[in-house]
Amino acid sequence: MKFYKDHYDVIVIGGALAGLSSALMxxxxxxxVLVLERHNLPGGIATSFVRGGIEIEAALHEMMSIxxxxxxxxxxxxxxxxxxxxxxxxxxxxxxxxxxxxxxTLHPGLETFAREVDKEVPGTxxxxxxxxxxxxxxxxxxxxxxxxxxxxxxxxLKHEAFVKTAxxxxxxxxxxxxxxxxxxxxxxxxxxxxxxxxxELPFTIFSVLMADYIGYGSYIPRKFSHEMSLKMxxxxxxxxxxxxxxxxxxxxxxxxxxxxxxxxxxxxxxxADYVISAAYPNKVYTxxxxxxxxxxxxxxxxxNGRRLSLTAFSVIMILDKPAEELNIHDxxxxxxxxxxxxxxxxxxxxLGPYRYLTCICHNFGNPDATPEGTCSFSITTLPRVDGWKxxxxxxxxxxxxxxxxxxxxxxxxxxxxxxxxxxLEIVIETPMTVAHYTGMWNGCIYGYAHTMEDHIVxxxxxxxxxxxxxxxEFAGAHQISGDGMGPAVTNGRKAAKNVLDDMKKKEAAx
Amino acid sequence: xxxxxxxxxxxxxxxxTKARLNAFQSASEKPETVDPIGNVAREWHPGKLDLxxxxxxxxxxxxxxxxxxxxxxxxxxPFYAGQFIALDFEIDGKIVSRPYSIxxxxxxARKENGYVEITVRRSKGDGFIADYVNDGLKVGTTIKGxxxxxxxxxxxxxxxxxxxxxxxxxxxxxFASMAKEIANGTMDAxxxxxxxxxxxNNIILKKELEALESDRVHVVNVLSGDEPDWTGERxxxxxxxIKKYTKGDTSYFICGPQVMYRFLRxxxxxxxxxxxxxxxxxxxxxxxxxxxxxxxxxxKDETYTLTVMRGIHKxxxxxxxxxxxxxxxxxxxxxxxxxxxxxxxxxxxxxxxxGDYYVCPENDGRRAADKDFNYVHACAAYxxxxxxxxxxIE
Numbered sequence: 001m002k003f004y005k006d007h008y009d010v011i012v013i014g015g016a017l018a019g020l021s022s023a024l025m026x027x028x029x030x031x032x033v034l035v036l037e038r039h040n041l042p043g044g045i046a047t048s049f050v051r052g053g054i055e056i057e058a059a060l061h062e063m064m065s066i067x068x069x070x071x072x073x074x075x076x077x078x079x080x081x082x083x084x085x086x087x088x089x090x091x092x093x094x095x096x097x098x099x100x101x102x103x104x105t106l107h108p109g110l111e112t113f114a115r116e117v118d119k120e121v122p123g124t125x126x127x128x129x130x131x132x133x134x135x136x137x138x139x140x141x142x143x144x145x146x147x148x149x150x151x152x153x154x155x156x157l158k159h160e161a162f163v164k165t166a167x168x169x170x171x172x173x174x175x176x177x178x179x180x181x182x183x184x185x186x187x188x189x190x191x192x193x194x195x196x197x198x199x200e201l202p203f204t205i206f207s208v209l210m211a212d213y214i215g216y217g218s219y220i221p222r223k224f225s226h227e228m229s230l231k232m233x234x235x236x237x238x239x240x241x242x243x244x245x246x247x248x249x250x251x252x253x254x255x256x257x258x259x260x261x262x263x264x265x266x267x268x269x270x271x272a273d274y275v276i277s278a279a280y281p282n283k284v285y286t287x288x289x290x291x292x293x294x295x296x297x298x299x300x301x302x303x304n305g306r307r308l309s310l311t312a313f314s315v316i317m318i319l320d321k322p323a324e325e326l327n328i329h330d331x332x333x334x335x336x337x338x339x340x341x342x343x344x345x346x347x348x349x350x351l352g353p354y355r356y357l358t359c360i361c362h363n364f365g366n367p368d369a370t371p372e373g374t375c376s377f378s379i380t381t382l383p384r385v386d387g388w389k390x391x392x393x394x395x396x397x398x399x400x401x402x403x404x405x406x407x408x409x410x411x412x413x414x415x416x417x418x419x420x421x422x423x424l425e426i427v428i429e430t431p432m433t434v435a436h437y438t439g440m441w442n443g444c445i446y447g448y449a450h451t452m453e454d455h456i457v458x459x460x461x462x463x464x465x466x467x468x469x470x471x472x473e474f475a476g477a478h479q480i481s482g483d484g485m486g487p488a489v490t491n492g493r494k495a496a497k498n499v500l501d502d503m504k505k506k507e508a509a510x
Numbered sequence: 511x512x513x514x515x516x517x518x519x520x521x522x523x524x525x526x527t528k529a530r531l532n533a534f535q536s537a538s539e540k541p542e543t544v545d546p547i548g549n550v551a552r553e554w555h556p557g558k559l560d561l562x563x564x565x566x567x568x569x570x571x572x573x574x575x576x577x578x579x580x581x582x583x584x585x586x587x588p589f590y591a592g593q594f595i596a597l598d599f600e601i602d603g604k605i606v607s608r609p610y611s612i613x614x615x616x617x618x619a620r621k622e623n624g625y626v627e628i629t630v631r632r633s634k635g636d637g638f639i640a641d642y643v644n645d646g647l648k649v650g651t652t653i654k655g656x657x658x659x660x661x662x663x664x665x666x667x668x669x670x671x672x673x674x675x676x677x678x679x680x681x682x683x684x685f686a687s688m689a690k691e692i693a694n695g696t697m698d699a700x701x702x703x704x705x706x707x708x709x710x711n712n713i714i715l716k717k718e719l720e721a722l723e724s725d726r727v728h729v730v731n732v733l734s735g736d737e738p739d740w741t742g743e744r745x746x747x748x749x750x751x752i753k754k755y756t757k758g759d760t761s762y763f764i765c766g767p768q769v770m771y772r773f774l775r776x777x778x779x780x781x782x783x784x785x786x787x788x789x790x791x792x793x794x795x796x797x798x799x800x801x802x803x804x805x806x807x808x809x810k811d812e813t814y815t816l817t818v819m820r821g822i823h824k825x826x827x828x829x830x831x832x833x834x835x836x837x838x839x840x841x842x843x844x845x846x847x848x849x850x851x852x853x854x855x856x857x858x859x860x861x862x863x864x865g866d867y868y869v870c871p872e873n874d875g876r877r878a879a880d881k882d883f884n885y886v887h888a889c890a891a892y893x894x895x896x897x898x899x900x901x902x903i904e
Contacts, residue, residue: 003821003903040847040859040902050854050875051661134511156520161511167522168513176513202526227879234883244821245859246847246902266903286541297539305537311547315667320786389546393553393588394620404667423668424786435551443547453533455526462527 003244004270008034010499011262011270013249014278016044016438017485018475020232021492022276022499024082027239029500034272035236036247036264043229044278044438045312045445046485051425054318054370058429059445060225061332061360061380062091062218064193064209065486073216074143075486078493079228084235087222091365094214096330098414099185099339105330106186108217110136117186124183131177131187132214137161138204139211146460162204166457170206171198171342185339192334192358192382193484195310197342200451205482212486220365225485248439252277252284252472254294259471263290274502276495278476280441282308289469299468306454309446309483310348310382311431315404318425323361323375326422327415331364333357335414351388352403354381359411374424379407385442388431396432404428447477456480473498554587558598558654563647564625570714573631573680574644575613579623581652586619586626589658591691592684592763592791595626596849596857598654601642604843608639609659609850611765611791613683613715615690619657626657629714631680659849662765662791664688664699669761670787675703676747676774678766679714684791685765686715689722689729702728702755706747706770708735730755746773749780756781765791792852793872799832799892805868809894817898818844819863835860835867835888835899845904846888853890858901860888865897 010026012019015037023033041047045059066088067073072080079086094113096105106116110132118125141162145155156163165173174184190213191198194205221227237243248265252275261271277284285299286292319326336344336356344356362369362376370376391399412419431443448454459480467473475495481487513519561578569575578595580586594609614627630643647653662684664673675685682705691697707713710733719729732743732751743751747770752762762783764774771790778788796802800810809831816829816838829838836858839846849857853873862884869876873890888901 001820001823003823005822040857048877050856050877053875055877152523163523164511164513164519165522167519167525173513223879223882224877226877230879230883242821244903246904268903282542283545286543292541295541298534300539300541301537302534304540304542305534320784385547391550393550396550396554397588401666408667420667422786426665426668428667431547432551432554435545435548436555439548441548442545443551452526453529455530457523458527458530461523462530 004034004268005032005242006271008032008270008272010034010274010276011036011272012276012278012475013252013262014038014044014476015042015233015243015245016278016476017046017229017232017488018477018479018492018495019276019278020229020236021078021489022475022496023236023241024084024232024239025493025496026499027236027241028082033236033241034270035241035243036249036262037243037245038248038439039437040245041226041229042233042243043226045434046225046229048224048226049427051318051427054374054425055224056316056318056376056425056427057224057362057378059312059314060220060485061358062220063486064212064218064484065490066219067216073212075489076219078489079232082235084231086228086231088219089222089366091218091220091331093331094217095189096333097186097189098333098335099189100337102182102185104186108214110215113214117183120186121180121183124180127177127179128183128187131174131179132210134161134165135207136211136215138165138207139215142204142208165203165207166455168203169199169452170201170203173203174198188339188341189334191341192356194450195345195382195446195483196450197345199342200345200449201341202450202452202455202457204456205450220362222366249279250288251290252288254289254291254469254472257294257470259469274471274473274499276473276475276499278474279439280444280476280478281474282441284474285468294469296468302466306448307451308385308442308444309449311385311388311443312380312382312429312434312445313354313403313431314378314380314429315407316378316427316429317376317419317423318370319375319377319419319422320373320424321375321422322373323363323377326375326377326417326419328361328375328377331361333359335359335411348382349384349386351383351391351399352381353406354383354403357381357407357410377419379411381407382446383431385431385444389442400428400430445477446483447479448482450482456482471502554658556587558656559586561653561655563649563651563653566647566649569629570631570712570716572712573629573714575627575629575715576643576647577614577625577627578653578655579625583623585622586624587657588620589616590663591616591687591697592660592663593658594660594662594850595628596656596659597628599639599642601646604840605845606639606840607848607851611662611683611687612657613686615687615694615696617691617694617696626655629680629683629686631714656849659855660792661854662763662789664697666698668786669699669789670759671698672700672702672757672760674752674756674760674762675701675705676752676762676764676766677703678706678747678770681766681770681791682714682719683765685763686719689719689727692726693722693724700726702730704730704732704747704751704755706732706734706766709733710737710740747777749777752777752781760787762788763791764789768793768797792850792854795834795851795889796870796872799868799870802870802872804871805892806894814865814893815896816893817896819898819900820844820903829893829897831892831894833892835886835891835893838893839888839901844901846901847904848889851889853887856887858888860886860891861900862886863898863900866894867897868892868894
């Protein structure tokens with residue numbers, strides 16, 4: 001029996017958001033694409049599941065880079081351009097911040113946000129708006145430069161703020177504004193979406209994060225992130241992409257420095273000119289390339305020189321009362337007993353207690369998210385992989401329940417309601433859950449940490465020199481734009497662009 | 511604008527690029543292949559394992575307990591008491607998969623040369639496989655099994671500390687597992703089992719369960735048959751009987767035949783307990799799909815052509831309106847992965863490219879977007895016309 005064509009232009013390993021974005025873009029240019037996904041549905045962690053007849057979001061808190069209808073940002077626009085029409089719902093607020101001495105709900109819009117911060121910390125309107133405007137300027141530059149690279153001199157002339165802040169951490173730039181501590185605390189909650197403390201986090205990344213989320217708000221698909229993943233997969237198939245589920249790629253086949261195909265766990269050897277891998281470079285370069293002698297030492301040094309970023313631990317509950325009756329009044333609650341991001345980041349390397357929790361109640365974004373009389377409530381922390389690496393299979397269940405209990409108890413105390421008295425369904429997602437369903441290296445969902453030693457500007461500068469095997473590209477959180485479902489799409493497009501550029505170059509050389 | 515001074519500011523990009531290259535320069539050359547988090551995930555969910563039948567013993571005059579160990583020995587994966595194993599039976603060259611609640615306890619699987627056991631009654635409902643388990647499986651037979659599936663288990667962050675098991679027939683098995691785990695001290699809960707049987711000589715796992723009775727495990731046998739000598743409880747698992755044994759905050763766990771589910775749903779309503787305290791094990795494959803609401807009875811004798819796509823490969827097979835797509839595929843010798851066979855787990859998620867179908871309303875565990883795009887769980891979907899489907903390559 002023949003299940004595959006003799007040859008494809010491109011094989012994409014992994015049918016999650018990055019891989020599907022690559023596939024869409026390549027199919028749009030008429031390329032013959034095969035997507036191999038290990039699970040039996042698309043999306044990776046951008047998915048949902050059904051428990052007790054209720055559909056539950058697996059991972060998405062809120063999508064960035066979507067933007068309102070008629071003024072879509074890059075991810076929203078790309079999906080529309082590809083003919084992927086998502087039923088987007090706007091998340092009503094930025095976040096409810098519950099921090100030492102602070103209880104406030106802040107809303108998107110740079111001026112709105114600055115005004116709301118000013119109400120909490122009088123006299124800071126001008127300064128906060130200045131920070132946000134600087135973020136927006138840098139954000140605009142990043143978007144433009146990612147499409148139109150230019151010389152350093154030109155850059156300095158046209159993108160001064162971007163150039164002059166690129167060498168500094170978030171804390172270094174924020175320090176120049178001399179903000180009261182409370183005001184900086186109110187600007188900090190989203191840090192967890194990029195996952196590094198402010199002393200290490202490049203200001204460039206902070207800028208993109210703030211300008212995108214605060215400037216334009218965030219969105220969720222009406223039928224959970226599975227709607228987004230499935231519509232991307234369906235559209236790709238309609239454009240001629242072959243997607244095969246439950247196919248686990250074990251080997252990437254390489255000869256004389258050039259990729260020529262893959263081999264799956266069931267033994268199919270499939271040939272292609274290009275392979276785009278969502279599997280981590282760590283896994284690809286240490287166990288997937290066949291033969292391993294094709295892996296240059298530089299590739300090993302590169303993956304060893306990078307720090308894995310965050311994984312996820314979520315307690316997802318369906319509660320048997322409407323949200324308001326449980327004192328839940330916001331879509332998202334960001335709660336910390338400190339907003340010292342560097343101290344929090346340090347804590348994330350352990351196994352708890354986790355002091356910074358992000359909670360989502362989907363019903364405020366989508367009133368129909370759960371059956372009448374119930375609500376969904378998830379409590380998430382995004383630990384570093386380090387602590388979880390020490391947990392054994394025999395100890396796993398105990399640790400998982402202890403951490404979950406701590407998080408539920410903390411939020412119960414805060415809400416003044418014992419959540420444990422209302423649990424209709426509960427699912428505890430751990431780094432191991434992520435590893436089980438997606439195969440991601442050490443369950444890491446954030447790729448490599450955004451730090452001053454692994455800065456996005458540097459990543460862009462050296463990307464060309466980090467191609468160690470011809471025809472092999474990567475798409476996923478481990479690539480230039482880093483973590484998040486929005487950046488996943490951008491990372492996938494970048495991989496497809498690299499393939500298309502290389503194809504053109506080869507064509508021209510003929 | 512100025513952060514720290516012109517020269518330092520404009521040198522930022524070069525500085526961070528250098529820092530990155532330096533970090534790579536000084537990194538180790540040794541390939542780091544360790545993925546401990548992935549390893550734990552694989553230890554819990556290794557997928558299908560090669561198992562061997564080690565022992566078969568009588569669990570009642572009509573039921574047998576079969577013990578499986580890993581081929582070559584060793585530990586079996588951890589699981590939660592109440593979960594099931596999906597076994598791949600190879601009968602007449604065709605592979606047919608079935609879920610069975612594990613009747614042994616998780617701690618027994620974690621021993622060196624650990625084991626899992628299932629207990630199966632002959633010719634009840636799904637006769638042909640049950641008969642095979644009773645008569646066809648021999649000590650030494652090898653079989654593939656996926657251990658630790660399903661959502662029917664005690665979750666301390668959700669359930670009451672006191673569990674009342676409402677069991678019928680072979681539905682006792684998940685509770686046998688819980689009872690053993692509690693007795694072993696590795697599950698912190700109290701369990702009262704109300705176990706309905708027809709005749710006293712046909713109570714499955716009777717001795718094993720009696721031996722486990724303690725202040726944390728209570729077993730109450732309830733007979734529906736007419737036996738003059740029986741001194742225990744009689745009748746069905748009525749609301750009245752359930753009330754009698756309920757003490758304080760209790761979670762009701764229900765496992766048994768489909769008729770019992772229908773009966774108990776009504777009885778539970780009379781108890782006025784919150785929904786979160788009631789958990790049903792999956793319904794199982796519908797015994798007679800024509801009895802479900804909305805099934806077009808006029809099509810019950812139809813056989814359609816089912817076109818099956820796997821990759822670019824195409825097959826055409828017959829499919830009866832009254833049999834699920836999974837059964838049609840298995841009859842034709844086409845592999846499809848299944849686990850719960852109750853429409854819940856989604857292992858057999860299948861794309862319908864063309865044609866009409868009926869989904870068993872008891873077993874529709876699909877995601878909303880999947881419904882919009884004509885995905886079905888093939889174990890709970892029935893053809894109502896010629897159809898084309900796409901399934902994963904196994």
